[in-house]
Amino acid sequence: QVRLVESGGGLAQPGGSLRLSCAASGFTFSSSAMSWARQAPGKGLEWVSGVSRDGRPTYYVDSVKGRFTISRDNAKNTVYLQMNSLKTEDTALYYCAKGRPPFSPSTRGQGNQVTVSS
Numbered sequence: 001q002v003r004l005v006e007s008g009g010g011l012a013q014p015g016g017s018l019r020l021s022c023a024a025s026g027f028t029f030s031s032s033a034m035s036w037a038r039q040a041p042g043k044g045l046e047w048v049s050g051v052s053r054d055g056r057p058t059y060y061v062d063s064v065k066g067r068f069t070i071s072r073d074n075a076k077n078t079v080y081l082q083m084n085s086l087k088t089e090d091t092a093l094y095y096c097a098k099g100r101p102p103f104s105p106s107t108r109g110q111g112n113q114v115t116v117s118s
Contacts, residue, residue, distance in 0.1 A: 001026045004096045004109035011115045012086050018114060020081040022096030030054075030074040033099055036081045037108070038092035047101045048094075049081060064090075086116045 008020045020036070035050040049070040050059040058070050069082040079096060097108035 002098055002107050004098065004107075006094065006096050006109045006112035009094060009112035009114045011117065013118055014086060014088055014116055016086050016116070017082070017084045018086065019083070020094055020096075020112060020114070022079045022081075022109060024077045024079065024096075024098070027098065029077040034070075034072060034079040035097045035100060035103070036070060036079075037095045037097055037101070037103060038090075038114075039095070039111075040089075040092040043092075045095070045103065046092075050100055051079065083114070086114075088116050090114060091116050 003025045005023045006020060012018050031053055033050060033052050036048045037045050038048050039045045048061050048064055049068055051070045051072050055072055060068060067085045072079040092114060093111040094114050095108045095111045097103040
């Protein structure tokens with residue numbers, strides 16, 4: 001059974017940084033691509049970033065390129081999302097997900113809130 005637990009969200013000011021972590025269990029982590037997705041209030045789920053099973057290549061939606069960095073540690077079964085130069089429009093519930101979109105509730109975490117506000 002896939003289990004993904006996100007942590008590290010919270011409140012940041014515009015221009016600030018946050019780092020999300022996702023601890024994975026219940027599947028062979030090193031054999032799976034991983035993704036981050038987000039859902040802003042009143043909007044649908046948006047894929048944000050992905051990483052291949054061995055850490056390269058990585059992929060980003062245009063709106064976060066140059067600001068967000070995805071990485072993974074297969075020894076720790078953990079995937080990360082470093083978010084720099086945060087903008088108010090980055091405010092959303094961020095999900096860690098197994099594989100690539102589309103995602104189902106059974107292959108993504110419960111979500112972690114990121115709020116960017118002054």
